[in-house]
Amino acid sequence: MENNAFKSRHQTRAQKDRFFKFAVMIPAGIVVALLVLILAQVVINGARALNVDFFFKEQKPFGETGGGIVQAIVGTIMLLGTSIVVALPFSLLASLYLYEHRGSKRAKVLATAINTLQGIPSIVIGVVIYSWIVVPLRSFSSLAGGVALAIVMLPLMTSMIHASLEMVPSSYLEAALALGVPRWRAIIDIILPASASGILEATGLGVARAAGETAPLIFTAFGNPFLSLSLKGPVSALPLVIYEYIKSPYDDWHQKAWGAALLLVLFVLSLNVLIGSRKKH
Amino acid sequence: MKRNVLFRRGLLMALCLIGAASALNAQTLLGSGATFPAPAYTKMFDEYYKTTGIKVNYQAIGSSGGLKNIQDRVVDFGGSDSFVKDTDFAKYPASIVHIPTVIGAVVVTYNLPGNPALRLTGEVIADIYLGKITKWNDKRIAELNPAVKLPNMAIMPVYRSDGSGTTFNFTAYLSAVSTEWKSKVGNANSVSWPAGQGAAQNAGVAGVVKQTPGSIGYVELAYAHQSNMPAAAIKNSSGVWVDASLASISASAAGAFPPDSRILLVNTNAKEGYPISALTWIIVYREQKYASRTLEQAEHLAKLLWWMIHDGQNFVEALDYAKLPAPAIKAAEAIIKSITYDGQPVLK
Amino acid sequence: MNDRRFNALLGLAALLIVFVFAGFVLTLVVQSLPAVKQEGAAFLYGSEWNPVTARFGALPFIIGTLLTSSIALIIAIPLSLSAGIVMGEYVRSGWLRSLLNTLINVLASIPSVVFGLWGIEVVIPLVRNLAVLIGAPPYGAGILSASLVLAIMIIPYMSSMTREALMNVPAGLREGAFALGLTKQEVVTGIALPFARQSIFAGILLSLGRALGETMAVTMLIGNATRIPDSLFSLGNTLASVIASQFNEAASDVHRSAMMGLALMLLLITMIAGWFGRTLMRKGASAYGK
Numbered sequence: 064m065e066n067n068a069f070k071s072r073h074q075t076r077a078q079k080d081r082f083f084k085f086a087v088m089i090p091a092g093i094v095v096a097l098l099v100l101i102l103a104q105v106v107i108n109g110a111r112a113l114n115v116d117f118f119f120k121e122q123k124p125f126g127e128t129g130g131g132i133v134q135a136i137v138g139t140i141m142l143l144g145t146s147i148v149v150a151l152p153f154s155l156l157a158s159l160y161l162y163e164h165r166g167s168k169r170a171k172v173l174a175t176a177i178n179t180l181q182g183i184p185s186i187v188i189g190v191v192i193y194s195w196i197v198v199p200l201r202s203f204s205s206l207a208g209g210v211a212l213a214i215v216m217l218p219l220m221t222s223m224i225h226a227s228l229e230m231v232p233s234s235y236l237e238a239a240l241a242l243g244v245p246r247w248r249a250i251i252d253i254i255l256p257a258s259a260s261g262i263l264e265a266t267g268l269g270v271a272r273a274a275g276e277t278a279p280l281i282f283t284a285f286g287n288p289f290l291s292l293s294l295k296g297p298v299s300a301l302p303l304v305i306y307e308y309i310k311s312p313y314d315d316w317h318q319k320a321w322g323a324a325l326l327l328v329l330f331v332l333s334l335n336v337l338i339g340s341r342k343k344h
Numbered sequence: 345m346k347r348n349v350l351f352r353r354g355l356l357m358a359l360c361l362i363g364a365a366s367a368l369n370a371q372t373l374l375g376s377g378a379t380f381p382a383p384a385y386t387k388m389f390d391e392y393y394k395t396t397g398i399k400v401n402y403q404a405i406g407s408s409g410g411l412k413n414i415q416d417r418v419v420d421f422g423g424s425d426s427f428v429k430d431t432d433f434a435k436y437p438a439s440i441v442h443i444p445t446v447i448g449a450v451v452v453t454y455n456l457p458g459n460p461a462l463r464l465t466g467e468v469i470a471d472i473y474l475g476k477i478t479k480w481n482d483k484r485i486a487e488l489n490p491a492v493k494l495p496n497m498a499i500m501p502v503y504r505s506d507g508s509g510t511t512f513n514f515t516a517y518l519s520a521v522s523t524e525w526k527s528k529v530g531n532a533n534s535v536s537w538p539a540g541q542g543a544a545q546n547a548g549v550a551g552v553v554k555q556t557p558g559s560i561g562y563v564e565l566a567y568a569h570q571s572n573m574p575a576a577a578i579k580n581s582s583g584v585w586v587d588a589s590l591a592s593i594s595a596s597a598a599g600a601f602p603p604d605s606r607i608l609l610v611n612t613n614a615k616e617g618y619p620i621s622a623l624t625w626i627i628v629y630r631e632q633k634y635a636s637r638t639l640e641q642a643e644h645l646a647k648l649l650w651w652m653i654h655d656g657q658n659f660v661e662a663l664d665y666a667k668l669p670a671p672a673i674k675a676a677e678a679i680i681k682s683i684t685y686d687g688q689p690v691l692k
Numbered sequence: 693m694n695d696r697r698f699n700a701l702l703g704l705a706a707l708l709i710v711f712v713f714a715g716f717v718l719t720l721v722v723q724s725l726p727a728v729k730q731e732g733a734a735f736l737y738g739s740e741w742n743p744v745t746a747r748f749g750a751l752p753f754i755i756g757t758l759l760t761s762s763i764a765l766i767i768a769i770p771l772s773l774s775a776g777i778v779m780g781e782y783v784r785s786g787w788l789r790s791l792l793n794t795l796i797n798v799l800a801s802i803p804s805v806v807f808g809l810w811g812i813e814v815v816i817p818l819v820r821n822l823a824v825l826i827g828a829p830p831y832g833a834g835i836l837s838a839s840l841v842l843a844i845m846i847i848p849y850m851s852s853m854t855r856e857a858l859m860n861v862p863a864g865l866r867e868g869a870f871a872l873g874l875t876k877q878e879v880v881t882g883i884a885l886p887f888a889r890q891s892i893f894a895g896i897l898l899s900l901g902r903a904l905g906e907t908m909a910v911t912m913l914i915g916n917a918t919r920i921p922d923s924l925f926s927l928g929n930t931l932a933s934v935i936a937s938q939f940n941e942a943a944s945d946v947h948r949s950a951m952m953g954l955a956l957m958l959l960l961i962t963m964i965a966g967w968f969g970r971t972l973m974r975k976g977a978s979a980y981g982k
Binding site for chain 3: 080
Binding site: 405406408411412415498505507530534536537544552557 | 743816817820830831833916918937940941944948
């Protein structure tokens with residue numbers, strides 16, 4: 064009797080266990096299927112748009128077929144370059160501040176500001192940069208777009224660089240100080256080089272994060288059908304052409320939107336993969 | 345020490361690069377606004393680049409956006425197909441002028457199985473957008489189209505979610521033909537729509553209609569033609585059914601033309617005129633010396649405008665826009681000549 | 693250069709960043725004052741948003757924001773928890789685990805505008821067919837489409853945070869439970885999940901913060917109507933999407949100021965969600981320390 068009761072309880076427990084495994088595996092399977100579906104669609108639809116003109120020609124007038132999106136490719140490179148130039152020094156200095164003033168009240172204020180900055184929706188950044196830069200300079204510009212993207216990437220870069228600074232053994236710094244090297248020199252000559260790869264990774268991830276941002280660019284970089292290298296004038300960008308083209312009624316532009324999406328995804332993914340593989344080593 | 349020198353050299357090089365890049369791009373103009381003439385403008389500017397090497401960046405963001413940008417003085421020119429009312433001039437920091445560029449038509453397009461040719465009256469269109477006619481096989485649509493077998497499908501009206509001169513002209517027409525529309529909704533760049541879905545820009549409305557079976561939308565003729573979408577024939581005030589075409593658009597603009605060019609063309613009384621024809625304008629400041637603008641920029645702008653109302657007109661008919669009639673060109677010439685830099689006329 | 697100057701330089705940069713953040717809030721507050729003055733508290737609960745008559749009530753967008761985010765959470769939570777449990781409990785090593793991790797990371801790095809593009813071409817037609825089937829207005833675009841894509845977008849965050857939380861459960865606890873003869877299911881639901889619940893909940897809150905502020909995909913899919921949505925299939929707008937679609941053309945001063953007010957609301961809502969999430973995260977992390 065007792066033995067039977069034990070057995071059946073054991074059976075129901077085993078059944079429950081199997082059922083639970085099933086119950087989590089199926090939704091997880093759905094997630095995986097969705098991911099594969101999305102990726103496959105981006106690759107298949109995007110690949111159809113790719114040809115030589117796509118990479119090297121400027122946009123055609125509304126409704127004409129052909130042409131390319133070189134203005135957006137170059138624009139994205141320019142915007143990202145500008146944003147690194149702005150964001151890298153600030154995130155380096157800010158993370159050094161956090162490193163040097165560890166535990167102090169001011170460092171906590173800075174850390175909170177950076178954390179909160181990370182949570183600001185990127186559309187809000189676009190709106191504020193419009194009134195800070197576009198209106199005073201009297202023009203939409205790649206500079207404004209670059210600064211907006213810099214604010215998007217700054218928090219992520221700062222916390223990553225800070226983390227990599229903290230990984231450097233404190234004995235390095237102590238040894239240098241014991242030899243009579245001034246503290247600032249020790250930090251620049253020893254701590255920074257020791258965390259160089261961390262800084263590089265942080266920059267890469269910052270770029271990957273900013274590359275796909277559209278919302279901060281609508282009111283800043285603005286868009287441009289022509290190739291432009293001007294800091295003072297508007298430029299196009301990959302996310303901007305995706306947004307503009309898919310809204311249009313033109314089949315050719317829809318296809319180009321997919322092509323631009325494929326380029327963007329490939330760029331962001333390869334950055335992530337590169338950094339991921341560096342980290343493993 | 346060494347580091348400092350390196351740093352300074354780097355900075356100097358970066359500055360030089362920036363300077364060089366800016367110099368490369370000196371020959372540019374920036375405009376934004378109306379999407380109604382965007383197919384014509386982008387075509388014109390493409391040709392203008394080929395002949396002069398000057399790049400004109402026109403961002404089709406909607407007339408209201410163009411007006412706001414020119415108000416903020418963040419663009420060289422704004423595009424709008426609703427003119428600025430006298431009472432609104434005070435919103436601008438200085439005196440502005442309207443230069444007419446092309447004439448187009450707002451057409452009513454739709455997405456039905458087989459896309460049959462339809463006839464619609466202004467009253468029926470108003471009632472569709474008021475949410476009073478909700479099915480395609482409604483008696484009132486069927487009466488106008490006895491030869492067409494209309495499906496039992498819900499009508500999905502699509503309107504502009506952004507402030508738009510196309511909306512302005514469309515609602516001006518509906519206000520002219522429907523008293524209920526006039527009192528309930530009215531006439532503006534953006535109105536409070538009783539029914540339907542919003543989409544941004546002419547391209548967006550065309551895009552949504554193209555992708556949504558049963559939908560109806562209003563867009564500039566070029567957008568409908570370029571994407572092979574149908575356009576309804578509309579009964580004009582003389583009781584004639586007219587399709588939007590070069591001839592019917594031009595006919596509606598044949599009347600007198602005011603010197604400041606601010607005139608609405610909707611609900612024309614020309615016998616063969618298309619009832620929702622519209623003029624579109626480029627809006628610039630009369631005095632070009634503001635902020636850090638140079639005389640060179642002002643000259644580029646004035647030359648571009650002059651080209652648009654003359655040589656540029658040769659490119660618009662292929663896109664189903666009507667050329668400006670002779671009196672409009674005359675008025676536009678006088679307006680462009682009135683543009684000044686530091687008090688001196690820019691074009692001599 | 694000396695230590696003092698070096699420190700001053702660091703301080704200056706730190707100060708500037710704090711100023712930038714404070715400047716954001718200040719700019720939004722100052723610039724939204726005219727609209728707040730005109731509308732008063734009705735700016736928050738007014739249900740009419742009409743630039744023509746200059747009435748600016750943000751309620752339709754507040755409802756749109758909360759509605760899309762909650763539906764997205766309801767869809768995403770069971771999927772993400774399952775995926776997190778599978779990765780954190782069932783496949784803790786091997787090629788399957790790295791495949792899952794890679795996929796989740798890939799999904800997390802796809803830009804929002806690409807999700808919008810995918811939504812327009814894939815989700816909207818599906819939802820439209822569904823709407824035709826059940827007799828709802830067949831727009832396709834609307835609350836449901838936006839929420840579905842939002843859900844897919846937050847799944848990677850939520851599931852990887854669930855995974856992390858489960859991986860951080862002390863091994864001793866788990867081994868002890870197995871030694872007592874508990875089944876896998878009993879260990880997961882009875883020990884690991886309760887232990888990690890604070891961190892998992894923090895992950896959900898942080899994902900909510902992302903959903904609330906998500907702009908591009910929602911703007912492209914929600915149909916941009918300024919009415920209060922009354923069904924899953926109705927069109928709507930969120931705080932973020934209305935800013936993206938109307939900011940560039942807000943010609944009157946009050947309209948522009950009202951847009952700034954919306955941006956401020958959005959900032960405050962996401963800040964609160966983020967703050968709660970981070971606080972819980974810290975608490976969760978310190979629980980492991982005990």
